[in-house]
Amino acid sequence: MATEPTFEDLIRSAQHSAYHLEMRDAYGLDDDYQEWESGNRFDPAERWPWWIEVASASVARGVAMHRARIVSEPISRYIRYEYELTSGHNVKAGEVVRWLPRRQASGLALPGNDFWLFDGTSVLFNHFAGDGTMTGEELVTDPAVVELCSSAFAAVWERAIPHEEYRPA
Structure with missing residues (x-):
């Protein structure tokens, strides 16, 4: 019986692109967030070296890694946390990150869940509970959904707005 590929399998096998759309104002308030909230401004590259390795290896083999975040303004504390960690984590790994204030997304048709789009052929939806805890993933290859x-x-x-230019409200 074949098993579904993991997120890491999908990102490591991407050939051309790995695009991530995030649309929530908060995710699970884990220990890392709690530590940041208490004032410890840790180095994300030291905290999550596996992401730096996976993402930078993908970029090195020619995969375009783009992350877009739709955010409410004024931004939530959680989005402030993400914003402050983006340069030392996502950008350092080779991702290109952009931010879209939610009020500028009103005219867009968007799926109901955050997702990763791999090579324009498959979508990995991320499912979350109301408190931001991830409850699962769903891999979809239906061409209409893709x-x-x-x-x-x-x-x-x-x-x-490119990360380097975005100034959160």
């Missing part, structure tokens, strides 16, 4: 996510990501990306 196209919806591809066009949604492209529309967000076109409107979004």
Whole structure:
């Protein structure tokens, strides 16, 4: 019986692109967030070296890694945490990150869940509980769903502000 590929399998096997769309204002308030909230501004590259390795290896073999975040403004404390860690974590790993204020996304058709889009052929949806805890993933290869996510990501990306230029409200 074949098993579903893991997220790490999918990202390591991506050939051209790995695009991630995040649309929540908070995710699980784990120990790392709690530590940051208490004032410890740790180095994310030291905290999560596995991501630096996986993402930078993907970028080195020519995979475009793009992450777009749709955020409410004024931003939540959790988004402030993500924003402050982005340069030392996501950008350092080779990702290109953009931010889209939610009020600028009103005219966009968006799927109901955060997702990763791999090579324009498969979508890995991330499912969350109301408190931001991840409850599971769902791999979808249906061409109509892939196209919806591809066009949604492209529309967000076109409107979004590069991380280096974004100043959260």
